[in-house]
Amino acid sequence: MIRMLLLGLVVVIATLGGSYAAMQIPHGGTTAKEDPHEKSEVVKIDPISVPVVRAGKIQGYVIGRFAFSAPAAEVRKDKDTLILLASEAIFMAVYREEELDFSALKIVEVDKMMERILAKVNVRMGRPMITQVFVESLNFLAHDAVRCQQTK
Numbered sequence: 001m002i003r004m005l006l007l008g009l010v011v012v013i014a015t016l017g018g019s020y021a022a023m024q025i026p027h028g029g030t031t032a033k034e035d036p037h038e039k040s041e042v043v044k045i046d047p048i049s050v051p052v053v054r055a056g057k058i059q060g061y062v063i064g065r066f067a068f069s070a071p072a073a074e075v076r077k078d079k080d081t082l083i084l085l086a087s088e089a090i091f092m093a094v095y096r097e098e099e100l101d102f103s104a105l106k107i108v109e110v111d112k113m114m115e116r117i118l119a120k121v122n123v124r125m126g127r128p129m130i131t132q133v134f135v136e137s138l139n140f141l142a143h144d145a146v147r148c149q150q151t152k
Contacts, residue, residue, distance in 0.1 A: 039071065039072045040069045040072065040131060041069065041070060041075045042067050042068070043067060043068055043082065043086075044067045044136070045067060045068070045090070046087075047065050048064050048065075048066065048091060048094075049061050050091050050095050057143075060140055060142040061140070061141045061143070062094050062140055063138075063140075063141060064090070064135065064139070065135075065136035066134065066136060067133075067136055068082070068086050068134065069131050069132045069134070070130045070131060071129070081125075082121075082125075082129060082130065085121050085124050086117070086121050086133070089124070090117055093116050093117045093120070097113060110135055114133045114135065117133050118132065
């Protein structure tokens, strides 16, 4: 009877010791400490309306919702500047995009446009601040469909 109690006590101690050791041994992915500067934050930009001008006439407006990701420390420090420069780069990229011709209805490579926006913002900031640009929505509104136009 005493042997059974001692054997049970040894089993309990071995189980607890093994569980404690398993919790203390670092696993493969958690050995490196995370750098707080590597954490990203996604910042949504207010909707942007860009006129599409082709052959001297306004075809319509591209209305888009965009977002970007940047290191959290940089966002806390320069959020307004990042939003301003990202909005300006998005506006200029869409405004100058010759392939955005909605009368021809052809596929636009949005990925390449986002890469150009990313490069432009990072050049303007002087260092790589924004890591990625996201398109939430991208719509076209024909010039004729715009309400509240004044007729002369």
